Amino acid sequence: MRPGMAMQVAMKANMSETDVVIIGAGHNGLTCAAYLAMAGLKVKVVDRRKVVGGAAVTEEFFPGFRNSVAAYTVSLLNPKIIADLKLSEHGLRIVERRAQNFLPAPDGSYLLTGEGRTHQSVARLSQHDADQIGAFGRELEAIADVLRAFVLRAPPNLVEGFGAGAIREAFNAMGTAGILRRLSLDQQRSLLDLFTRSAGDMLDEVFENDLVKALYGFDAIVGNYASPYASGSAYVMLHHAFGEVNGKKGAWGHAIGGMGAITQAMARAASGHGAEIELEAGVREVIVERDRAVGVVLDNGETIHAGYVAASVNPKLLYTRLVPADALPADFLKRIGNWRNGSGTFRMNVALDALPSFTALPGEGDHLSAGIIIGPSLPYMDRAWLDARDLGWSREPVVELLIPSTLDDTLSPPGQHVASLFCQHVAPQLPGGRSWDDACDEVADLMIATVDRYAPGFAASVIGRQILSPLDLERQFGLLGGDIFHGALTLNQLFSARPMLGHADYRGPLKGLYHCGSGAHPGGGVTGAPGHNAAQVILGDHRALFG
Ligand SMILES: Cc1cc2nc3c(=O)[nH]c(=O)nc-3n(C[C@H](O)[C@H](O)[C@H](O)COP(=O)(O)OP(=O)(O)OC[C@H]3O[C@@H](n4cnc5c(N)ncnc54)[C@H](O)[C@@H]3O)c2cc1C
Numbered sequence: 001m002r003p004g005m006a007m008q009v010a011m012k013a014n015m016s017e018t019d020v021v022i023i024g025a026g027h028n029g030l031t032c033a034a035y036l037a038m039a040g041l042k043v044k045v046v047d048r049r050k051v052v053g054g055a056a057v058t059e060e061f062f063p064g065f066r067n068s069v070a071a072y073t074v075s076l077l078n079p080k081i082i083a084d085l086k087l088s089e090h091g092l093r094i095v096e097r098r099a100q101n102f103l104p105a106p107d108g109s110y111l112l113t114g115e116g117r118t119h120q121s122v123a124r125l126s127q128h129d130a131d132q133i134g135a136f137g138r139e140l141e142a143i144a145d146v147l148r149a150f151v152l153r154a155p156p157n158l159v160e161g162f163g164a165g166a167i168r169e170a171f172n173a174m175g176t177a178g179i180l181r182r183l184s185l186d187q188q189r190s191l192l193d194l195f196t197r198s199a200g201d202m203l204d205e206v207f208e209n210d211l212v213k214a215l216y217g218f219d220a221i222v223g224n225y226a227s228p229y230a231s232g233s234a235y236v237m238l239h240h241a242f243g244e245v246n247g248k249k250g251a252w253g254h255a256i257g258g259m260g261a262i263t264q265a266m267a268r269a270a271s272g273h274g275a276e277i278e279l280e281a282g283v284r285e286v287i288v289e290r291d292r293a294v295g296v297v298l299d300n301g302e303t304i305h306a307g308y309v310a311a312s313v314n315p316k317l318l319y320t321r322l323v324p325a326d327a328l329p330a331d332f333l334k335r336i337g338n339w340r341n342g343s344g345t346f347r348m349n350v351a352l353d354a355l356p357s358f359t360a361l362p363g364e365g366d367h368l369s370a371g372i373i374i375g376p377s378l379p380y381m382d383r384a385w386l387d388a389r390d391l392g393w394s395r396e397p398v399v400e401l402l403i404p405s406t407l408d409d410t411l412s413p414p415g416q417h418v419a420s421l422f423c424q425h426v427a428p429q430l431p432g433g434r435s436w437d438d439a440c441d442e443v444a445d446l447m448i449a450t451v452d453r454y455a456p457g458f459a460a461s462v463i464g465r466q467i468l469s470p471l472d473l474e475r476q477f478g479l480l481g482g483d484i485f486h487g488a489l490t491l492n493q494l495f496s497a498r499p500m501l502g503h504a505d506y507r508g509p510l511k512g513l514y515h516c517g518s519g520a521h522p523g524g525g526v527t528g529a530p531g532h533n534a535a536q537v538i539l540g541d542h543r544a545l546f547g
Contacts, residue, residue, distance in 0.1 A: 018044040018276075020538065021296055021304050023283045023322070024312035024478075024517060026054020030266035030277075031531030032310055032516040032538075034085050037273035039539050044304060045275060046296065048282030048478070051260075052267045054312070055477050055484065056526045058260025058411075062464030065351040065418050066411045068259035069466065070477060070484075071526050072402055072420040073371065075243030075252040077262065078151060081528035090265035090272075093256045095407055096245050100252060102367035103211045104360035104454045105376045111211040112367050115248075126209040136206050140241050141249060142183070143191050147242040147522070149179045151529045154537065155495045155521045157505040169505075195491065199237045200229035200378045210377035217378045221398065221424050223484045223524065225344030227382045236489050239523065252371065254407045262526065286311075286318075286513065288327040293513035296322075308538050311508075312517030312531065313478055314486040315339060315499040323510070332509045335500055339519075340488045342428030342481035344388060346397075347473065348421040348444055351464035355403065355417055356455035372401040374450055375424070384425040392430040393443050397450050399423045416463075423447050428470045428481040436471035443469070485524025486517055495521060506534040507541075514538055 020036050022029045025047035037043045051057055055070040074094055082088065099114035112121045123130035156173050159165040183191065193202060199220030203213040217228040220237035227233070245253035255261045267277055282299040286309055295305040311318045316339040325333060361367055375381050375398035384394035405417040412418045423443075430439060444467045452459040470482025479486070487493050496504045498521045506514050516534035518524040 017295075017304055018042045018306050019542075020044070020308045020310060021046065021306035022310045022312065022516065023286075023296060023318075024054060025049075025052040025263075025267070025277055025279070026312050026517065027056045027263050027266055027526055027528055028517045028531035029054070029310070029312035030263060030270050031081055031085070031528040032312065032535045033275040033277075033531075034266060034270040034273060035532060035535035036538060037270055037275040038084075039535075041539075041542070043270070043275040044306070045270070045277045046281040046283060046298065046304070047277075047279055048299070049476075050279055052277060052279065053260050053263030055479065056259040056263045058258030061349045061466035062351040064413050065416070065464060066258060067349045067404065067418040067420060068255075069349055070347060070468065070473070071259045072404065072422065073252050074255050074259065074262065074526060075240075075245055075250075076525040076527040077243070078528050078532070079244065079247075080152060081532055085266060085269040087262070087265040087269065090268040092261055092265040094245060094253050095256060096248065096251060096253045097369045097371070097407065098366035099370040101215055101373055102358075102361070102370040103214055103373045103376060104358050105211055106454075108360050109211065110358075110360040110367075111215060112361070112370070113215060114366070114370065122209070122212055125211055126207070129207045129209045129212045132206050133212065137250075139187075139190055140194075140238065142187055143194050143238060144242045144250065146179060146183065146191060147238060150176075150495075151242065151522050151527065152532055154505045154533055155498075157496060157503070158501045160502075194234045194238045196231060197234045198227075198229045198231050199233040200227070200382070202234050203228075203378065213378050214373065214375055214381070217381055218373050218375055218398070218400070221381055221385070222400075222422075223343035223345055223424075224489065225342055225385070225388070225425065225428065227385045228378045229382055232491050235491065235494070239489055239525070243525075254404050256408050257410050258404065258408070259526065266528075283322055286323045288324060288510060291327070292511040293323075293508075308512050308514060308542070310514040310516040310534055310538060313519075314341065314480045314483065314517070315515060315519035316341060316487070317478060317480055318515075318519075319508075323513075327510060329509055332500070339499065340490065340493060341483035341486075342470065343484045343488065344425050344428055344470070345473075345482060345484055346393070346423040346426045346443060346447065346470070347468040348423070348447060349466040350419050350421065350448070350462045351412065352403075352417040352419055352461045353463050354457070354461040355406070356401075356451070356458045356461065358455045360454070368403055369406040372403075374399040374401065374454055381425075388425040388427050390431070392434065392439065393426040393446070397423050397447060398425055399447055399450050401451055421447050421451070426470065428483070436469035440467045440469040440472070486519040487523075489523050494523065498523060506530075506537040
C-alpha cells in the first residue's frame with residue numbers, strides 16, 4: 001500500500017479514526033496488528049489489562065519470582081510468523097528442553113523422553129512398546145503435517161448462494177482437496193481416526209505400558225475436560241503435536257524470559273510498523289451501524305471509529321457481552337450462546353527454595369527441565385475426570401510440573417526456582433453452586449501434595465504461590481469458564497465449524513467484524529495463526545474495496 005493511503009482509507013471508511021481496531025492485545029491480536037500495520041493500515045489495539053500478551057505473559061507473581069503465569073511452554077508458535085514478524089530481532093529466543101517429558105510412576109519406575117532417549121527409556125518399560133513407538137510417532141507426525149498445512153489458511157467455509165463468497169470457497173475447497181490428496185488411503189483412515197476417536201482406545205490398541213500410554217494420553221486431556229476415552233480426545237492429542245521448536249517437529253521448548261517474551265517481541269514488531277497499543281482500555285461495546293461494525297466504545301466511554309473491527313476475545317464473550325444483541329441474527333446468537341467453554345484446568349505458579357527430588361529418579365538432572373507429568377496411566381486420567389464431574393476436582397489430580405528456571409536464570413533469584421503447575425480436570429463450575437473462591441486454597445494444597453507424593457519435600461520447598469482457578473482465569477484474562485482455548489476443541493467447534501459453520505473464514509455475521517483469536521481456526525495455543533489468517537482476510541477485503 002502507498003504511504004498516506006491509510007488516511008485516505010480512513011476518510012473513505014466514514015471518517016474513522018483508525019483503519020482497524022483490534023480488541024485484545026493477546027498474541028493473536030498482536031500478530032494480526034503486526035501484519036495489518038506491515039501492509040500499511042493504521043491499526044489500534046486495545047486491551048483491558050495493564051500488560052500486553054493475554055494468556056501468553058510473564059509476570060512477577062511473588063517478590064523476586066517471575067513466570068509465564070498462564071501459558072508456559074512453546075511449540076505451536078508458527079515459524080512463518082516468527083520469521084515474518086522478525087521476532088528474533090525483537091529479542092525472542094526459544095530454547096529446547098534438555099529432556100521432553102518425565103513421567104514418574106508410583107512403583108518407582110519412570111519414563112524419560114527426548115532426543116536420543118525415548119526408545120531406550122520405553123524399552124526399559126516394554127520391549128513391545130519400544131518396537132511400536134517409532135511407527136506410532138511417524139503416523140502422528142504424518143497427520144500433524146496435514147494439520148500444519150491447514151494452520152495458516154482459512155478452512156473451507158460453508159456459504160449459501162452463488163456470490164463472490166461461493167467462488168472464493170470453491171477455490172478454497174480445491175486447495176483443501178489438494179492437501180488431502182497427498183495422503184495415502186491408509187493415512188486418510190488415520191486422519192479420520194485422529195479427528196473422531198478416543199485417544200485411549202487408539203493407545204490401548206498400540207501400546208501395553210501405562211506410562212507410555214500416559215505420555216500421549218496427557219496431550220489428549222490438556223485443556224480438554226473429558227476422559228481420555230472420550231470420542232474426539234485423539235484430536236486434542238494431535239493438536240498438541242503440530243508444533244516445533246527451532247525446526248524440531250513435535251518438540252516443546254522455552255522462551256527465555258517466559259511466554260511474555262513472545263508477546264513483548266510481537267508488540268515491538270507491531271509498534272515498529274506503526275500500530276498503536278492502548279492498555280487498560282477495555283471494550284464495553286462494539287458499535288454497529290446498518291449491520292456493519294464501525295468501531296468500539298471503551299469502558300471509559302471513549303469511542304474509536306474504525307473501518308474494520310477485529311476481535312481476539314472468546315467468541316461467546318464477543319457476541320453475548322460486547323455486540324448489541326439486537327444487531328445479531330437470533331439463530332446466530334442462540335448458537336453462540338451454546339458455544340462450549342470450560343477446559344477444566346487449574347493453574348498455579350510456585351516459588352521454590354530448592355529443586356524437587358523425585359523418588360523415581362532422585363537428585364538433579366535433565367529430567368527437571370522436562371514437562372513432568374503426574375498422571376501415570378489412562379485409567380488414572382479417566383478417574384480424575386469422573387471425580388471432577390462428581391466432586392468438582394479429582395482426589396488424585398493430573399498435574400504437569402514445569403520448572404523453567406532450570407533453563408532460564410532470568411526468572412528467579414540465584415539458587416531458587418519457579419515452577420508452573422498445570423492441573424487438569426477440575427470442574428469449570430463447582431457442583432452445588434460453590435464458588436471457586438471458596439475452594440481454591442484447598443485444591444491448591446491438594447495439587448502441591450500430589451507432587452509431594454512423587455517428590456517428597458516439594459511441599460516444604462514452596463515459599464510462594466499464585467493460584468488461578470477457572471474463575472480466576474476468567475476474571476484476569478477474559479477466558480470464559482477458564483477455557484484456555486477460547487472454546488473446546490471438539491469436532492463441532494473445530495475447523496469449518498470454528499466458531500460456527502458459515503463463519504470459519506474469520507468474518508463474523510456483521511460486515512466489518514472479524515475473528516482473530518483462538519476462537520477461530522486453528523484454535524487455542526500460542527500459534528499466532530488465527531491472528532495471521534484474519535489479517536490476510538481483512539487485507540483481502542480491504543483490497544477488494546479500495547484496490
Ligand atoms: C493456564 C493456561 C495454560 C496454557 N498453556 C499453554 C501452553 O503452555 N502453550 C500454548 O501454546 N498454549 C497454552 N495455552 C493456550 C494459549 O495460551 C491461548 O490459547 C492463547 O494464548 C490465546 O491467545 P489469544 O491471543 O487468542 O487470546 P488471549 O491471550 O486470551 O488474548 C485476548 C485478550 O483480550 C483481552 N480482552 C478480553 N476482554 C476484553 C475487552 N472487553 N476489551 C479489551 N480487551 C479484552 C484480554 O485481556 C486478552 O489480553 C494456555 C492457556 C492457559 C490459560
